[in-house]
Amino acid sequence: MLDMQDISRVYRTDLVETHALRGLNLSVDAGEFVAVTGPSGSGKTTFLNIAGLLESATDGRYLLDGVDVNTLNDNQRSRIRNEKIGFIFQSFNLIPDLNIFDNVDVPLRYRGFGGKERRQRIEKALEQVGLAARMKHLPSQLSGGQQQRAAIARALAGNPGFLLADEPTGNLDSLMARQVMDLLEEINANGTTIVMVTHDPELARRAHRNVQLLDGQLASPDLFARPAAADDVDLQPVA
Amino acid sequence: MELRPILSAMWRNRTGSVLVAMQIALTLAIVVNCMFMTKERVDFVNRPSGMDIENIVVADSVGFGSDYEHDRTIDEDLRLLRELPGVIAVSPTRSIPMSGSGSANGFAGSRDDDAPRHTANYYFVNEDILDALGVKLESGRAFRDTEVRRADDPDLDRLSPQVIITRALADKLFDGEPAVGRLMYDGLGESSEVVGVIEHMFGAWVSWSDFDQVAMFPRRTGGTQTRYLIRAEPGRRDALVPLVETTLSEANRTRLVRNVRTMEEVVSNSYEGDRAIATTLSVAVVLLLSVTGLGIVGLASFTVRQRTKQIGTRRAIGARKRDIIRYFLLENWLMTTIGIVIGTALTIGINYGLASAFEVEQLDYVFLVIGMFLLWLLGFLAVVAPARRAAKVSPAIATRTV
Numbered sequence: 001m002l003d004m005q006d007i008s009r010v011y012r013t014d015l016v017e018t019h020a021l022r023g024l025n026l027s028v029d030a031g032e033f034v035a036v037t038g039p040s041g042s043g044k045t046t047f048l049n050i051a052g053l054l055e056s057a058t059d060g061r062y063l064l065d066g067v068d069v070n071t072l073n074d075n076q077r078s079r080i081r082n083e084k085i086g087f088i089f090q091s092f093n094l095i096p097d098l099n100i101f102d103n104v105d106v107p108l109r110y111r112g113f114g115g116k117e118r119r120q121r122i123e124k125a126l127e128q129v130g131l132a133a134r135m136k137h138l139p140s141q142l143s144g145g146q147q148q149r150a151a152i153a154r155a156l157a158g159n160p161g162f163l164l165a166d167e168p169t170g171n172l173d174s175l176m177a178r179q180v181m182d183l184l185e186e187i188n189a190n191g192t193t194i195v196m197v198t199h200d201p202e203l204a205r206r207a208h209r210n211v212q213l214l215d216g217q218l219a220s221p222d223l224f225a226r227p228a229a230a231d232d233v234d235l236q237p238v239a
Numbered sequence: 240m241e242l243r244p245i246l247s248a249m250w251r252n253r254t255g256s257v258l259v260a261m262q263i264a265l266t267l268a269i270v271v272n273c274m275f276m277t278k279e280r281v282d283f284v285n286r287p288s289g290m291d292i293e294n295i296v297v298a299d300s301v302g303f304g305s306d307y308e309h310d311r312t313i314d315e316d317l318r319l320l321r322e323l324p325g326v327i328a329v330s331p332t333r334s335i336p337m338s339g340s341g342s343a344n345g346f347a348g349s350r351d352d353d354a355p356r357h358t359a360n361y362y363f364v365n366e367d368i369l370d371a372l373g374v375k376l377e378s379g380r381a382f383r384d385t386e387v388r389r390a391d392d393p394d395l396d397r398l399s400p401q402v403i404i405t406r407a408l409a410d411k412l413f414d415g416e417p418a419v420g421r422l423m424y425d426g427l428g429e430s431s432e433v434v435g436v437i438e439h440m441f442g443a444w445v446s447w448s449d450f451d452q453v454a455m456f457p458r459r460t461g462g463t464q465t466r467y468l469i470r471a472e473p474g475r476r477d478a479l480v481p482l483v484e485t486t487l488s489e490a491n492r493t494r495l496v497r498n499v500r501t502m503e504e505v506v507s508n509s510y511e512g513d514r515a516i517a518t519t520l521s522v523a524v525v526l527l528l529s530v531t532g533l534g535i536v537g538l539a540s541f542t543v544r545q546r547t548k549q550i551g552t553r554r555a556i557g558a559r560k561r562d563i564i565r566y567f568l569l570e571n572w573l574m575t576t577i578g579i580v581i582g583t584a585l586t587i588g589i590n591y592g593l594a595s596a597f598e599v600e601q602l603d604y605v606f607l608v609i610g611m612f613l614l615w616l617l618g619f620l621a622v623v624a625p626a627r628r629a630a631k632v633s634p635a636i637a638t639r640t641v
């Protein structure tokens with residue numbers, strides 16, 4: 001479903017060139033749950049942004065569901081983000097002025113669904129994350145874990161095939177983090193492919209496959225001491 | 240499309256929007272009333288005068304010294320002026336119409352003591368006055384040269400036996416009945432026969448309500464001063480001004496020739512105050528619109544900057560650039576419209592207040608419609624640049640900011 005060949009990404013400013021990714025090769029199959037780890041600055045977010053069409057690679061080839069994303073224009077990329085991809089952000093990125101219901105509604109309106117369909121989808125997604133009773137609340141009236149679940153509902157409401165999460169538990173305490181992780185596992189079990197960036201080795205262990213980035217490249221498993229889950233590295237999905 | 244969520248987001252951040260909406264409301268109210276008052280001033284200045292003001296040159300002559308002979312000077316001046324190239328007609332006069340200086344007296348349409356008296360500006364002119372002013376005779380006739388009393392006429396200071404009056408005065412004096420052949424009485428019981436009625440002309444004072452009640456008597460001005468009204472063929476007026484000056488000065492050294500100028504200048508001076516008001520009001524309108532436009536730009540830019548992360552997130556979850564632009568246009572349109580609705584009530588209120596406190600007319604609602612349209616346009620133009628900046632926010636912002 002996701003196939004990256006020789007992807008590199010260079011950030012240029014007047015003073016410096018930062019090579020955030022250097023010839024990354026990675027593929028993710030449908031239904032997988034992949035955890036991406038690596039030290040800070042190793043290019044995890046950059047990888048996720050390129051995977052989610054939030055930005056473009058400087059070089060290399062990226063096929064998403066067989067489509068070369070380089071051939072897409074800005075509107076087409078927006079459409080794919082809207083229909084095929086769900087995003088979960090470290091700081092939730094809910095719109096503070098809209099209640100939870102309206103937040104989940106945002107991508108559905110861009111999709112052009114009618115009012116009735118939107119309402120059904122919003123209610124179903126909020127039920128799935130356990131927030132049906134809070135839909136009139138503003139984000140600021142919810143705990144961090146609840147906000148992240150609301151954000152997951154927003155990502156799920158459009159039934160994307162592909163969920164991208166950048167440190168989804170980074171701002172949560174461990175109990176809430178575990179709840180969010182339970183939810184992601186449940187979503188994955190229902191068939192959604194998930195790529196999750198995380199710092200937390202314990203959470204990474206719960207994924208089907210771990211990928212480690214170092215300096216914008218895949219770290220070779222042979223060269224690094226791995227946590228206890230090192231054996232999982234090349235496992236295929238348990239589907 | 241998405242009015243409800245936009246409104247609720249606006250409501251939760253209402254401080255800025257409320258302030259700018261109030262600014263828009265006030266701007267509408269002030270701009271509409273200013274435009275209306277400007278229009279009133281402009282109409283006032285542009286009232287048809289009945290005279291061919293653009294083609295008339297005026298000049299003053301003041302005699303001095305013991306050699307000065309008044310009638311002879313006037314005879315000679317008239318002869319010389321008529322011979323100047325492009326001159327249509329010349330008449331002496333005591334004062335220049337619409338100059339802000341002149342004389343007025345009360346006249347009645349019958350000898351009865353209780354007959355109502357009507358005030359009229361009056362002028363001392365000669366047989367060529369109709370052509371010299373370019374006024375239109377409606378009925379009767381012009382003066383004859385034999386009717387014009389010279390300055391040395393012993394009866395000079397008695398009321399002239401003939402008079403030409405404007406239709407406005409005739410209607411007042413004779414209740415709309417034909418005026419030619421009727422007698423017009425002054426306060427001393429002397430009378431003049433109306434020999435002609437002219438359609439329209441203005442008298443001395445532009446802001447006087449009976450400005451169009453004018454009488455003209457066929458006589459010269461006594462003493463040593465006179466003025467001339469010299470009407471030129473179209474396009475020849477400006478060449479005439481220096482020529483009149485030198486011709487009169489050289490012909491007779493026992494008097495001073497002063498203030499040779501166009502009647503247009505004279506009239507324009509009289510309306511100076513009105514034009515200043517109109518200019519001030521227009522400048523106020525432009526300034527106010529600019530300040531309000533800047534206010535909208537400022538608020539929109541601030542909002543865009545404040546919502547950078549939100550915009551990036553919207554882009555990340557599927558908004559196209561045009562969705563972002565539309566969001567800000569709609570939000571701004573809502574705010575502008577709320578301002579306009581409040582402003583409309585305010586506009587009518589202010590006009591009502593002005594109309595009862597001062598002599599301001601009832602507002603012409605065309606100006607309200609123009610004002611609404613202007614503010615809508617202003618609101619739209621002011622938000623275009625900030626909205627385009629918003630559309631340029633990268634979706635990558637969503638993961639890059641905390």
Ligand SMILES: Nc1ncnc2c1ncn2[C@@H]1O[C@H](COP(=O)(O)OP(=O)(O)O)[C@@H](O)[C@H]1O
Pocket residue numbers: 011012018019020038039040041042043044045046047
């Ligand atoms: N917009 C940018 N401009 C310049 N450098 C950037 C930008 N975004 C990321 N980088 C740099 O690219 C490298 C990789 O960043 P990132 O992908 O965010 O790493 P991670 O998510 O693994 O911490 C870092 O050195 C970072 O400073």
Ligand SMILES: [Mg+2]
Pocket residue numbers: 044045046
């Ligand atoms: Mg990161």
